[in-house]
Amino acid sequence: MKKNLILGLLISAFFGSSFVIAADAEKAIKYRRGVFNVMGWNFGSMAAMVKGKIPFDANVFARNAEIVAFMSQLPLEGFVEGSDEGDTKARPEIWLNMEDFEAKMKKMQKEVSALAEISKKGNFDASKSQLKEVGATCKGCHDDYRNK
Numbered sequence: 001m002k003k004n005l006i007l008g009l010l011i012s013a014f015f016g017s018s019f020v021i022a023a024d025a026e027k028a029i030k031y032r033r034g035v036f037n038v039m040g041w042n043f044g045s046m047a048a049m050v051k052g053k054i055p056f057d058a059n060v061f062a063r064n065a066e067i068v069a070f071m072s073q074l075p076l077e078g079f080v081e082g083s084d085e086g087d088t089k090a091r092p093e094i095w096l097n098m099e100d101f102e103a104k105m106k107k108m109q110k111e112v113s114a115l116a117e118i119s120k121k122g123n124f125d126a127s128k129s130q131l132k133e134v135g136a137t138c139k140g141c142h143d144d145y146r147n148k
């Protein structure tokens with residue numbers, strides 16, 4: 001009787017915790033995707049200016065860069081263990097090469113904060129050339145760690 005009770009508790013503890021883990025993974029995926037979407041929105045605005053699709057507005061550009069710089073600090077914590085499965089394009093290789101993944105994240109953060117600084121001066125050419133550097137760091141990680 002007592003044994004069954006203990007077994008019952010163990011089983012519910014086990015299923016209880018694995019449920020929590022799955023729910024946490026789902027939240028983590030939503031979180032990082034939300035962050036990336038905000039980054040993508042603001043990056044897209046800057047890219048459109050650089051390509052001449054919309055007029056260059058130095059204030060808007062600087063604001064976009066500021067937002068991307070802030071948001072770039074956030075996605076890493078969303079890559080929790082076990083969140084390689086679910087509604088995600090993240091490749092499982094991320095968790096096998098976490099050091100490299102983190103290094104790529106840091107590189108992006110560095111280039112993005114440089115962009116935020118540079119764009120404050122409002123110079124189109126300087127902002128354009130630094131946006132290119134930033135774009136290369138986004139692509140560098142997506143090529144290796146994001147599914148199409």
Ligand code: HEC
Binds near residue numbers: 068090105108
């Ligand atoms: C260190 C790796 C890394 C860097 C650097 C990186 N990304 Fe990503 N990005 C990812 C991964 C992984 C995903 C897939 C996330 C998922 O589906 O869970 C992603 C997804 C996205 C998405 C799609 C979000 C969605 O769910 O629809 C956008 C937009 C995006 N990134 C924009 C950017 C931009 C802009 C930059 C550069 C400023 C950037 N990323 C830099 C790894 C990175």
